[in-house]
Amino acid sequence: MTSFQYTVPTDGLTIEHLLREQWEAGKKTVHFMRMSKSVTGVDGEPVEWKFPQKAGTELTFTVPDAHSTYTPEKMNLKVIFEDEHILVVFKPAGIATHPNDSNQTGTLMNYVMAYVKENGGEYAEHIHRLDQGTAGVILIAKHPIAKTLFDRMIERNEIVRKYQAETDGLMKRPKGTINLPIGKDRHQPSKRLVSISGQSAVTHFRVLERKTDTTIVEAELETGRTHQIRVHLAHLGHPVVGDVLYDGSRTKDGYFRLNATALSFTHPLTGEQLNIEQ
Structure with missing residues (x-):
């Protein structure tokens, strides 16, 4: 499980509309979250899915099955930006972005997974990749909803x-x-x-x-x-x-x-x- 905080940006937004229409979260994820009442308010109580929320309302979303299978491998990792949704890290030239099979190590995502686990997380997935010979910045999602949103942004050319x-x-x-x-x-x-x-x-x-x-x-x-x-x-x-x-x-x-x-x-x-x- 992975949790993150979210502040409602406008009056009248419902949890159902946010997850299904705006974020287009997967059906399995949406069903689990509704059944397990995993969207809660500041008091820790479940929030009614079809109840219009006020702008500024603080909510906590708990996402199911939020874990990645990369083998953690300790290495100095240059973190350029981080919040509870994403990481931006530097990939040196000469290493692959991700493993090609479950046993491969020595890739950026092995190092990222070790960093995430050290900080209490279980999930990390790259949004884009760089060739092995290319160095530079790579965007990483820290939970599945962020992964869905940023994947869509890449497809729509909304990330420069x-x-x-x-x-x-x-x-x-x-x-x-x-x-x-x-x-x-x-x-x-x-x-x-x-x-x-x-x-x-x-x-x-x-x-x-x-x-x-x-x-x-x-x-x-x-x-x-x-x-x-x-x-x-x-x-x-x-x-x-x-x-x-x-x-x-x-x-x-x-x-x-x-x-x-x-x-x-x-x-x-x-x-x-x-x-x-x-």
């Missing part, structure tokens, strides 16, 4: 994700938008390419600095396809430095120069506008 990349060559265009679909490379499963039969993909970019033979670029995702920035920049003839999969020049440490630098969004559970930077 900014990246900074160092690319090979001197990019002439000061800014632009790359609107080219991305699909799988049938000859190399781990690779993606621009393909008319692929999924739509949109990347906005602008040049921050031109060096001797490389360019520093800020990129903003409108969609979130696998390897999207890497594929789009390589297609322009300016692959990310170190990204040998897409013909980028090699680096001494073997990592490519791509960092997720910032997240911006309106918090769906607090209404706060957040601009979180690495």
